[in-house]
Amino acid sequence: MNEIEKLAHRITARFQSNSPFCLCDRMGVQVQRLDLPEQVRGFCFRTESGKPIIVLKETLSKTESGYCCAHELGHLLLHPGLNAQVIADLTNLCAPRYEREADFFAACLLIDPNFEEWSLTYNPLTQEQIALLSGLPRRVVGLRFEK
Template identity: 30%
Template sequence: MDIPNIVRTIVEKCETRNPFRIIEQLGVILIYYPLEGVNGFYQYFQRNNIIYIDDHLSEHEAFFVCAHELGHMLMHKKSNAMFLDSRSHLNTCKYEMEANRFAVNLLISDRDLREYLDYTTDQLSSLFGCSKKMIELRMKDFV
């Protein structure tokens, strides 16, 4: 799956990297709710795209979760990952990794990374407010 191209396409279409603005433009229903055990999830129900975000998350955390769930919506629309994970015990790691890649590619552009090429992974993690693991994941798609 060409995740950088999917990100590029949606950014060009919506003219923003802000996941909340993107889902608003796409007519996605956003629900903040006290979720237990998950930070958020995506649901396709009766031809509606719905993103749920735990209402206890910080603004920064909610931003990442929104981008992650947007990735599920664009790449895994027909898959109910929560159902797969909790009911069938299938490994959903691939879907989660793809959604994480989508989120960090959306939130951190190649231009952002070029500006800080001399930074270490730890410094980039601090600068962009994501885990070192997410920075490493983003660097794999850096052009």
Template identity: 30%
Template structure:
């Protein structure tokens, strides 16, 4: 629940759920780079500077999900450089990957979606997020 509380505090403080805007407010540099097709993005901490690097070849809605995930790392694992976010990251059992996914789910999927729409697929499609993020958020609501 602490991730949900932290996410709600950020959304309220900065009046946005956009990961790019939040990163900007928090002085976390977000940049796009032409990365290998298996790498969606990564987070890097270097000399008190924080960076989120996103694969420029990804579709815009996927880049937003990657930004939200890496922002989770920047907030909760500040001094840990994450090697990369790949397609398999959503299946990861690693604690830090799961926390970053929970943050992305809380940031990008409003709670109200679960009372307004009937299926997980509909919610994923509406918010343009992977179904795994919707399932993860659904687990937390139960």
């Protein structure tokens, strides 16, 4: 188990929930829904006083909102002080590593860690089926099961 998986397991155990909205509430992260541009699903930042805020596109479905919130919470926890958009704007560089880590965190948070064992024992599901059932993007589900 890597450090990102450990972090996801620690906070779900501590707060007895894997709901990103519940976790944000308990961790003091404000979540707002706003009318964002079409290509923007969400972002996060800290105020000058250090208060963490996640902003989600108001038209996202419940499933999309959960994934996006988990992804942004991943950024807040894994990349404190970094803002991928500012990095991209100032340096003309993309930050794919940070995005992949936030996606992996979301997958670890939203896909039950016992699911793979359960699936093998009872009724094996493909990653495509898991993606359909969970509403997560296929690439995010794939990250969870990479070895």
